[in-house]
Amino acid sequence: MLMDCISNEKAELTLDGKTYLLPIVVGTMGEKAIDIRSLRAETGYITIDSGYMNTGSCSSQITFLDGEKGILNYRGYAIDDLADNCSFVEVAYLLLHGSLPTREDLRKFSVLLNCYSLIHEDMVHFFDHFPPNAAPMTILSSMVNSLSTFYPEMNENPLEDIDNMSARLISKVRTIAAFSYRKSLGAPLVMPRHDYSYCANFLNMMFDSPVNPYVVDDDVVAALNKLLILHADHEQNCSTSTVRLVGSARVNLYASISAGINALWGPLHGGANQAVIEMLEKIHTSGDDFKKYIDKAKDRNDPFRLVGFGHRVYKSHDPRARIIKEACDQVLGALGISNDPLLAIAKELEAVALKDEYFIERNLYPNVDFYSGIIYRALGIPQNMFTVMFALGRLPGWISHWTEMWGDPNWRIGRPRQIYVGPKSREFVKIDDRK
Numbered sequence: 001m002l003m004d005c006i007s008n009e010k011a012e013l014t015l016d017g018k019t020y021l022l023p024i025v026v027g028t029m030g031e032k033a034i035d036i037r038s039l040r041a042e043t044g045y046i047t048i049d050s051g052y053m054n055t056g057s058c059s060s061q062i063t064f065l066d067g068e069k070g071i072l073n074y075r076g077y078a079i080d081d082l083a084d085n086c087s088f089v090e091v092a093y094l095l096l097h098g099s100l101p102t103r104e105d106l107r108k109f110s111v112l113l114n115c116y117s118l119i120h121e122d123m124v125h126f127f128d129h130f131p132p133n134a135a136p137m138t139i140l141s142s143m144v145n146s147l148s149t150f151y152p153e154m155n156e157n158p159l160e161d162i163d164n165m166s167a168r169l170i171s172k173v174r175t176i177a178a179f180s181y182r183k184s185l186g187a188p189l190v191m192p193r194h195d196y197s198y199c200a201n202f203l204n205m206m207f208d209s210p211v212n213p214y215v216v217d218d219d220v221v222a223a224l225n226k227l228l229i230l231h232a233d234h235e236q237n238c239s240t241s242t243v244r245l246v247g248s249a250r251v252n253l254y255a256s257i258s259a260g261i262n263a264l265w266g267p268l269h270g271g272a273n274q275a276v277i278e279m280l281e282k283i284h285t286s287g288d289d290f291k292k293y294i295d296k297a298k299d300r301n302d303p304f305r306l307v308g309f310g311h312r313v314y315k316s317h318d319p320r321a322r323i324i325k326e327a328c329d330q331v332l333g334a335l336g337i338s339n340d341p342l343l344a345i346a347k348e349l350e351a352v353a354l355k356d357e358y359f360i361e362r363n364l365y366p367n368v369d370f371y372s373g374i375i376y377r378a379l380g381i382p383q384n385m386f387t388v389m390f391a392l393g394r395l396p397g398w399i400s401h402w403t404e405m406w407g408d409p410n411w412r413i414g415r416p417r418q419i420y421v422g423p424k425s426r427e428f429v430k431i432d433d434r435k
Helices: 039-043 079-085 090-098 103-115 120-129 136-150 158-185 198-207 218-230 238-247 255-262 272-285 290-298 317-333 341-355 357-361 368-378 383-406
Strands: 004-013 016-026 031-036 061-065 071-074
Touching: 016 039, 039 341, 071 103, 071 317, 079 090, 079 218, 079 317, 090 103, 090 218, 090 383, 103 158, 120 136, 120 158, 120 341, 136 158, 136 357, 136 383, 158 198, 158 218, 158 383, 198 218, 218 238, 218 317, 218 383, 238 255, 238 383, 255 383, 272 341, 272 368, 272 383, 290 357, 317 368, 341 357, 341 368, 341 383, 368 383
Parallel strands: none
Antiparallel strands: 004 016, 016 031, 061 071
């Protein structure tokens, strides 16, 4: 159960000659917020905050993010420790349950994931009705939404069965993602295996073939685990806020997650790593002249922007970037890729940006998207699947936020207000008299 920590301090607001005292809420990490829940009722005013950059929509126990200091913690654990020491399944359990699993907890959770890895046979036929060039994110959001018809568990209190619902989603989304890729190739589907780990299973379903059996590489599995862990949650981003907003209308978990998948699809959110690869390819095909593009990025009159640098929230460094860069070097080494031209360009761009005053002053440092696309590309995952991979990693975070929102005693249906700036009252004119 969530509780706001109300401080003894008050914020003073003076409007129309009258002073109002507003409560101050303090988080466990020292974050402060002015509680304006009674503002309109007491004053007749609302606040306006495009993009919600200064608006807290909820209190949460899941993720702490400090953009100025470059800190990211899941349930109190530093992202570095989790990425270096845990599997994705462990971190998913942490986000869902609030604590790291014991060996027995992990075994039971893994058994659940294994039990739910197959999708209903009728759902398999759905893939046949998408056109061959259908975007994988379209397939993913549609298939996840359809889960509510196969598993209608919207009881009076769905939290009673949340463990099964969570395991079913995390396991089946992996299978749906792999199946959508296989269908796009016209290749036979590969069923999940009970003897493989979560990430190894996904890779095998993606790439195994009767004529060319897939060999699981431990370094590749480790890199995929890190990628999914780094994307598992990120506080109130666009897609997570969407899951909470849709879920606030008491929409079932599957439909809420489907809405989050659609929000993630945007190029400014989940599609950023794909945009990085497209940028690197453009530089490569134009002669590898990265300095030319550095100059273009610094030119105010040039619309070109370096993708994968800077972040909406982080103002010092992205704590995930170091981890993902190390994973990138590791997996490319394991795969014997030593002369990837895109990686070479990426490293040149990073080296320049980290030393150039233009980028330093503007906090334009490499973020997690800068290297993740290179790893996916090295694994053989096509660009149109990059955002699907993001969704696969973000799923435990979405479920955790939906669950937290559902059990929040301060829950309210999401309903932002607006400032109307349209025409004033108009006199109605019948259609024959209109000019």
